[in-house]
Amino acid sequence: MKKILVADDEMSIRLLYSEELKEEGYDVYLAANGREAMEIVDKVPLDLVILDIKMPEMDGIEALRQIKEKRPGLPVVLSTAYGEYKQDFATWASDEYLVKSSDLEDLKSIVKRYLKE
């Protein structure tokens, strides 16, 4: 089973994403901030990471940088309420940039594209 990490400080979003992705047949790990996310990245052989940007303790951009340093090949999808971060060069290292929506079809199709095998 493909392992996906969802990092978001909003509990409701974590719940929503995990429900939906589990339903799609993925093994879902959850983190409330970047620091928690990095702990999981270090322990679990993940296949994809979904990162919120604005999070306490460690934000998604720093988490993205550390992930790309430690595991350059691990796809990272930025999922955020803010479109502006797209101008930040630091986000350019992400594989996808997605503005959050209640319709999760876009997210699911992106995940599917990266984890199709």
Add this chain to the structure above:
Amino acid sequence: MVSDRAAFLTQMVEVLTSTVSFGERLNNMVHLLARNLKVDLALYFGLDKAKETLVLNISSAGPVPPHLRVEFPLGQGLVGETAGTRKMKVAHRHQPGIPAANAALEKLHPAYQTLAAFPVADDNYLYGTLILVDREDRSFTPTERQGVQLACLMLAGTLRQAIVQEEAKKRIAELSVLFEVGKALSSTMELDELLERIVSTTAKVITARGAALHIMDAVSSEPLVSSRYGQIPPECPALPKMGPGAGGAGEPPHFQGQSPDTKGLMHYCLAVPLTFKGQLQGTLGVYDKFTPSGEFVPFDPENRQLLYTMAGVIVNAIENALTYQQVEDLAERNERMVKNLTALQEISQVMLTTVQEDRLLEILLQGLTLEQGLGFDRAVVLQVDEAAQTLKGAKGARRPARPIEAPNNKALLLPPPAELPVAEWEIPLRADQGPLALAVLKKHPYHHTQTLKEPVLPVVLKGKFPAQEFFVVPLVVKDRATGVIVVDNQASGRPLETEPLHVLQMLATQAALVLENAHLYSTIEANNRELLLIRERMLESDRLAALSSLASGMAHEIRNPLVSIGGFARRIAKLVEPNSPLRGYVEVIQEEVTRLEKLLREILDFTGENLSYYGDHDLAKLIEDTLILVQRDLDANKIKVVKEYASLPRLHCDDRQMKQVFYNLFQNASQAMPHGGTLTIRTASMEKPDGLYEAAAVTDTGGGIPMEVLHNIFNPFFSTKDYGTGLGLAIAQRIVSRHYGQIEVNNEMGKGVTFIVTLPVAKYCLVKDAGHDAVPASALKAPKGGR
């Protein structure tokens, strides 16, 4: 004896007081003495003018023929001795020494025995000697002696009276001549006429056939004025030279000459110097004195004396006339000066009432053309166009046909009633473009006249400004000519004098300053307006930014819960039975969330999120869009454009800023090739350690950038051009670095320069772009700390 004596004295008084001429009386007296004393001869020897010699004047024997004009030097012979001692003396031939000393008398009376000599003198003067000659050896009784002595005394009185009379007569004649001259001299003050009067009067008074007067500069001897009257013989020098003592030692300088003409007729000339105070000298000469019968005679010393006297009077008169003329000239000039300066002051004051350039020009033109101003017929102001390097007509005016009836300061404020159309005047600022351009280039005023050869009217003005004569004065501020004032008096034909040129220069100095101030003021005003506008816009955008940030903050806060609500509603919808009434409720929640999300996007679009123009753009399209903007310049410089675009992923960038970068590069390239060339634009992708980049190379053939300025080209405000801000490359570099890219220069001296812009590619752009081979993700490495 007593009665004899009384009769003798009575006869003497009768003779001396008779009304016949003086010479006649003298003659009668001598005869009377000879007869009464019964001597053979009575002789009268008169002392000559030199008071050295006694000459026989009268003889009782009758008129003295020239060969008998016996003379004795003073102190010699009985005649001279008596005159010298002023004592009567009787001598006899038998006395020793007497015949020898008086041998000359033997011519008159060969057989004389007795000589009795009596001085004719009064207390002051000696006039001559009376001598009685007789063949008898006789003595004279005291009574006889007393009688003769008395007669001699009376004779002396008569002689003195005659001399005084003659002198008085001469004096009167002279005075009347001087009166004539004075009358002539004071009758008019015009110098030319005065000189004419002087020469004609001089000639008439001396009874000369001609007269001439010359006045010249004492230093340069350059003749200044001369006047002639009557006939001046060509044989005589017109301007005789008179050194000091030309007339002999001790005499005041004069010239006296005579020369025969071709027919042998003698001509005479007399001239005296005119000595003025200051830098003038002159001569007054008379030619050919004539007698009533018309024959020419030499001038005598009395004529010379008269000429001297007249010369003195003339010098005074001429000096007076000159002084008067100078004073009059000075007064007139002063009056004009005061008028001009008053006008100047008024114009200057009125010019201070405004800072509008156009109004100032109007006031200036009014001042130049108004009668109560400087009163020129026409006036034109031209201003320098620095960019075009030309002189352009700003405003022109004609003198109003009728004078304006208003106080000067009011009249100056009126708009010029007759404007000259000068807007089309445009003169290149080159030395060959005539006096107007020269006035600017040399910052020097010109007084143009038709005869002045060098600065000619430029072609553009031919026919438009047909002036024989005009003034051009530059407007100079801080050693920089900003324009010129041109004035003329063509319509009225009055000559232009140098004095108004000075006033005009003063006015030009003032006008230049005031115009410059007005110009600065309007620049400041425009800048101020712009600043105010910018400030307003900034305030506006600040307000908007505050509102936006509030709205965007709220929108983001709402977005997360909305995502959850909507997301879970969708999940519920999947679980609810198709027929359950709950399904409808859930669908309502879903729809409402979708509606709210759409609204949020719209709000964010309007506010913060999309204030910048970041997006995913195709590099080649950006370049193509920018080329359209500079196409005109490229065409104008005949620049060929070569394009080599590679197929590349999109760039995440602000397209407007990126276009600015290419626009600046293209502009520089175009300006580097003003005479044509090739602009080559290539794009390519580049692998760098930190990821994939796209590069655009812009190459010109403009000869390259000199080494000494190469290190400066990205500095703000550095420019090798006379125009532009020098910010082009600085801005380009700033924009590129904001996009995490770089600008590099590849300079090839003598050939051209290549600017290479490299920009990083966002990884998600690679994934999205179908058809492009994805670069391995490992190639992309996020830079540290970038945010």
